[in-house]
Amino acid sequence: MSSQRLIDMHVHSDNSPDGKHSPMYICECAVKNNLGAIAITDHCEINTFFEEKYNNIVFHSFFESSKARSAFEGELLVLLGLEIGQPLSNKKLADKVVSHHNYDFILASIHTPDGFNEDIKEIEYDKLDVYKFMEDYLLQLTEIAKWDGCDALAHITCPMRRIQGKYRIDFDYSKISAVTDVLLKTMISYGKALEINTSGLRQSIGLTMPDRNIIKRYRELGGKLLTIGSDAHNANDCGKGIQEGMDIAKECGFDKLTFYVNREVLELKI
Numbered sequence: 001m002s003s004q005r006l007i008d009m010h011v012h013s014d015n016s017p018d019g020k021h022s023p024m025y026i027c028e029c030a031v032k033n034n035l036g037a038i039a040i041t042d043h044c045e046i047n048t049f050f051e052e053k054y055n056n057i058v059f060h061s062f063f064e065s066s067k068a069r070s071a072f073e074g075e076l077l078v079l080l081g082l083e084i085g086q087p088l089s090n091k092k093l094a095d096k097v098v099s100h101h102n103y104d105f106i107l108a109s110i111h112t113p114d115g116f117n118e119d120i121k122e123i124e125y126d127k128l129d130v131y132k133f134m135e136d137y138l139l140q141l142t143e144i145a146k147w148d149g150c151d152a153l154a155h156i157t158c159p160m161r162r163i164q165g166k167y168r169i170d171f172d173y174s175k176i177s178a179v180t181d182v183l184l185k186t187m188i189s190y191g192k193a194l195e196i197n198t199s200g201l202r203q204s205i206g207l208t209m210p211d212r213n214i215i216k217r218y219r220e221l222g223g224k225l226l227t228i229g230s231d232a233h234n235a236n237d238c239g240k241g242i243q244e245g246m247d248i249a250k251e252c253g254f255d256k257l258t259f260y261v262n263r264e265v266l267e268l269k270i
Helices: 023-032 056-073 087-100 130-145 160-166 173-189 198-202 212-218 240-249
Strands: 007-011 037-044 078-083 106-108 192-196 226-229 256-259 264-270
Touching: 007 023, 007 078, 007 106, 007 192, 007 226, 007 256, 023 037, 023 056, 037 056, 037 106, 037 256, 056 078, 078 087, 078 256, 087 130, 087 198, 130 173, 160 192, 160 198, 173 192, 192 198, 192 212, 192 240, 212 240, 226 240, 226 264
Parallel strands: 007 037, 037 078, 078 106, 192 226, 226 256
Antiparallel strands: 256 264
């Protein structure tokens, strides 16, 4: 597959609190890296929406991404997206946010799990029963998979960046296989895409999120909708790992990837 047809479905601009570069500069770098399309999916954390002034963040992200879309028309397809965290903490607000602009693509994720006041990157996993934690985490994602406000679930094994990466805890996925299957089956039933998040390839975990075993299992259960995103928070990481993610997708039995325009499913042959 030509590198010019690579699509990165998870990119953050400086409109995300932890993003580094403007949508315009990200697009410049994407073109230099021969990407065909990117989805700018800035953060919107529903549980801290008013405290962190995400109303302003969401507005500026959509406005600046729309300008970049116009500026790069014919060179790069810029998809207007959003990564909405903890949507069920206030479903009415989440519904309002995703319907306020004409988005192409909505990712949903969990950064602050139920029962915790800190982000998953701040949790001290060596003080937890990590199997119970991951079961609870996946069950929370299962409920989000039923929400019609999103198109895909982002990095469904995100805590593993710390559990396996930072804390070096030897984790046996077979111990949570039943709960994992419930999540994957729910995603399939409700038409939610699974994301291959490649950011772990740039971090100490050294794996995509989820890893090959879960991607393969999603396929075995009948899953067909698959996106790939770098989860880049700076322009230099835009597109990184996408080819590796495609190779993994093929190994797991996929011959097509999914992307979204106007919240409609489109397919790209690998």
